[in-house]
Amino acid sequence: MAPVVFAFLNQKGGVGKTTLALHVAHALARQRQRVLLVDADPQGSALDWADSRTLGAPFPVVGLPKASLHKELPQLGRDYHAIIIDGSPRVYDVARSAILASHVVLIPVQPSPYDVWASDHIVDLIDEARIYKPDLKAAFVINRRIMNTALGRDVKSALADYPIPVLKSAVSQRILFAESAANGQTVFEIAPKHPAAQEIQSLVKEIQGLIP
Template sequence: MIIGLLNQKGGVGKTTLAVNLAAELAGTGARVLLLDADPQGSSLDWAAAREGEPLFSVVGLPRATIHKEIGALGRDYDHIIIDGPPRVTDLARSAIMASDMVLIPVQPSPYDVWAAAEVVKLIEEAGVYKDNLKAAFVVNRKIANTAIGRDVGEALAGYPLPTLEASITQRVIFAEAAARGQAVRELDPRGPAAKEVAAVATELLEQNP
């Protein structure tokens, strides 16, 4: 499965979710490739901060030819996670066309909900050429026990895409793990953050058997 994480608004936690999803899938014994298509190279920075054996492969490919090169790059992998660019560009279009599933991380903020319109438009355009393309929102960096955290799902209902049942809560452990080039499942395997990431991964696998 090829999962592309995209949102034209920066700061939504796209890279954090990408590396932790990759780690979760790798933890099942799957061969996983994390493709860093963001010119900022945040996933590559995460990999560089890591000491010890890598959990999965990380490759930088911030070019608008991902959909043409993904076949050769992904030949030896069970899953590919694409950490997409933060802007609507030809690079973003290529990442979408390369994906089986596009996951759109959205923070519980009106600005994030409004900004999602651009990515939804790109997905609809790509669907003309790739009719089996799937897409969904995932609520990320949710603030626990707040009204806005609960209401974001209703706000996203205005778009023609589903929202995953699983969501990710804002937790300090995500930043702590990132600083070490680790995943939350390594720092606290049975903690709430690791369980939330696992729930997102499980839901994605169920939707894309």
């Protein structure tokens, strides 16, 4: 069976594409799925993460920051159950190619209206791709939510302006994400029962429910 392809994309930098891609990949690998992480960012952050590990990564990470991603992925990913694409904050052509390659596009946003507005580019690209791929699924994922706060009304109304839903599972601002990354790990390795890990599990459950 062909793998399911999820992409974390947003032209806005630093919103959590790499963090969420690595954690979702690890969560799926822990379900005994064969997972491939495709680093589509020329910065190579996910590759750096894999290189900084002392133990082998729980899933392979390959660099493919190319506009031909959608053409190469079927061959490259044929032995996997799931492929996670970590997008670049810049390269437009690669984002377009990643959308073409994907079943589900996830757009991490921080809970600020400025961040929501900055995702205009990716929302436009998704709109454009839906002409050819009417079954393409897309959703916003709130990342770095401040714990125990409701989403501000300004953020909610900014999100409501888009024809793309917001996932119920948000990921909170937690130092553990940065700490685990510094050691080339995920929160599953340093604190698998921590609420940070539970939030990722909920996110994974929700995005698996989006698979057509």
